[in-house]
Amino acid sequence: MAFFSLYSGMPIASHSTLRAATIGRLGEIVGPQGIFTDPAELEPYVVDWRGIYRGAAAAVVRPATAEQVAAIVKICAETKTPLVPQGGNTGMCGATVPDAKVNPVVIALGRMNRIRNVDALNNTMTVEAGCVLANIQQAAADADRLFPLSLGAEGSCQIGGNLSTNAGGVNVLRYGNTRDLVLGIEAVLPDGRIWNGLRSLRKDNTGYDLKHLFIGAEGTLGIITAAVLKLFPRPSANATAWMAVPDPDAALRLFSLLRQQFGDRITAFELMSRACVDLVLKHIPGTRDPLNTPHPWYVLTELGDSSPGDALRNELALALEKAMENSLVVDATLAENQGRSKALWRIRESIPEAARGEAGMLYRHDIAVSVGEIPAFIRDGQSALEKHFKGTHIICFGHLGDGNLHYNTYVEGRLRSDAAARAANDVTTVIYDIVKQYKGSFSAEHGIGIAKVEELKRYKDPIEIDLMRTVKHALDPDGIMNPGKVLL
Numbered sequence: 001m002a003f004f005s006l007y008s009g010m011p012i013a014s015h016s017t018l019r020a021a022t023i024g025r026l027g028e029i030v031g032p033q034g035i036f037t038d039p040a041e042l043e044p045y046v047v048d049w050r051g052i053y054r055g056a057a058a059a060v061v062r063p064a065t066a067e068q069v070a071a072i073v074k075i076c077a078e079t080k081t082p083l084v085p086q087g088g089n090t091g092m093c094g095a096t097v098p099d100a101k102v103n104p105v106v107i108a109l110g111r112m113n114r115i116r117n118v119d120a121l122n123n124t125m126t127v128e129a130g131c132v133l134a135n136i137q138q139a140a141a142d143a144d145r146l147f148p149l150s151l152g153a154e155g156s157c158q159i160g161g162n163l164s165t166n167a168g169g170v171n172v173l174r175y176g177n178t179r180d181l182v183l184g185i186e187a188v189l190p191d192g193r194i195w196n197g198l199r200s201l202r203k204d205n206t207g208y209d210l211k212h213l214f215i216g217a218e219g220t221l222g223i224i225t226a227a228v229l230k231l232f233p234r235p236s237a238n239a240t241a242w243m244a245v246p247d248p249d250a251a252l253r254l255f256s257l258l259r260q261q262f263g264d265r266i267t268a269f270e271l272m273s274r275a276c277v278d279l280v281l282k283h284i285p286g287t288r289d290p291l292n293t294p295h296p297w298y299v300l301t302e303l304g305d306s307s308p309g310d311a312l313r314n315e316l317a318l319a320l321e322k323a324m325e326n327s328l329v330v331d332a333t334l335a336e337n338q339g340r341s342k343a344l345w346r347i348r349e350s351i352p353e354a355a356r357g358e359a360g361m362l363y364r365h366d367i368a369v370s371v372g373e374i375p376a377f378i379r380d381g382q383s384a385l386e387k388h389f390k391g392t393h394i395i396c397f398g399h400l401g402d403g404n405l406h407y408n409t410y411v412e413g414r415l416r417s418d419a420a421a422r423a424a425n426d427v428t429t430v431i432y433d434i435v436k437q438y439k440g441s442f443s444a445e446h447g448i449g450i451a452k453v454e455e456l457k458r459y460k461d462p463i464e465i466d467l468m469r470t471v472k473h474a475l476d477p478d479g480i481m482n483p484g485k486v487l488l
Helices: 020-030 039-046 068-079 135-144 159-165 248-265 275-284 311-325 340-347 351-355 369-387 419-423 425-435 453-459 461-476
Strands: 059-062 083-086 103-106 115-119 126-129 181-186 194-197 221-228 237-247 266-273 295-303 333-336 360-363 367-369 392-399 404-413
Touching: 020 059, 020 068, 039 059, 039 103, 039 351, 068 083, 068 103, 068 181, 068 194, 068 221, 083 159, 103 126, 115 135, 126 135, 135 159, 159 221, 159 425, 194 221, 194 237, 221 237, 237 248, 237 311, 237 340, 248 266, 248 295, 248 311, 248 369, 266 275, 266 340, 275 295, 275 351, 275 392, 295 311, 295 340, 340 351, 351 404, 360 419, 360 425, 369 404, 404 419
Parallel strands: 059 103, 083 103
Antiparallel strands: 115 126, 126 221, 181 194, 181 221, 237 295, 237 333, 266 295, 266 392, 360 404, 367 404, 392 404
16 A cells, blocks of 8 residues: 655555565665664654653664765655654654654664864854764753753753754743754755755855754754754853742743843743642652742842852842732742752652643643733633643743743643543643634644644644645655654
């Protein structure tokens, strides 16, 4: 049986038609150690890290160079064999899980892990797609520079995946999303050609900025194999504060107050409900409550600059006194050293892991609305959920400074082990309908992947979807690039 591309009607090779000769040709490119088809070896590549999405693959190929990627893609294009680029496989929406309906070839990029160049004077670094994010951060630090992309999976996620999903993280407020941290990319196109766009220019007004087609495309338009990243001066001083606030409205006013005083020195401004902290204290060993008394809401903020000594920390302490006088903060603690700062950040970063410790089915919503509408959205979301679902238990946290919330909820009686609960989309529909009313986004930083394809069709402007399909068809007319993801 042949599967057909939705873009051209051309047959795409299924597992039964992917002959041994084709796999043999791929093996000739990467060598016997660079390809495998044994089910036991395929297993880590066909299921996502949470065990939620499972697929199937005809083979996993592990190229070591962009030229090998190009040769693999060229063969796949000739034989109309579907393929899936895969980095660290740490995504939240199943974008790198191979579609079982077509049994594609997985192109795993982990061997392409060289840092090709660090240019401290130009504040740039050229890296290959398989570089682990934490290693990039360390290489920047070794050059007395900062690469600011930071997220919970940074010890295992790869920069190619970060680029392909336009990853966000905690430092977006000051430095922007991954898209804002890239000057140029190298990519293999669906026909096997290599586009070398590895420019380290900050000004280049020579037509379409093509790199942005591939950043955030989740491997559906081509395979990013390398990138030129922006580096920044490394802050010599940091100050971290954990603050209890009465409600999200106070948190928003606090953000405005601190932003007015500190400007872009604020690198992160995170909002958390008490329910999040309780989950962490319950399920993450070695954590403790930063304050002596529980409070309904918290803010974790971090500042960075080149101030000498404790100047920045003292300045933040004075700002907190003013916030307390204005009843925006009811209690707070300032990290006295780096170890204490890491302990505070561990609470924030452990919330997703702690939530998985519960037996209940957690309905996750990675949404964005305008920063000023965050408090109203939280209220409207809670009111709607409590109206429609008995025993709603909201787990709300996120990047208040850039309008991105992880607005998650448990519903009484629904367990993660129950297939019907896992498949239900009624809770999500309630939240996404409110997001639409606020002219927000139902996917702020996690992408579309498998998980949100139907939501894209429902909530995205039809003209935008039509334009996306036009681009997809132009670059990948046979639909071999990561089928089943983003666009169906």
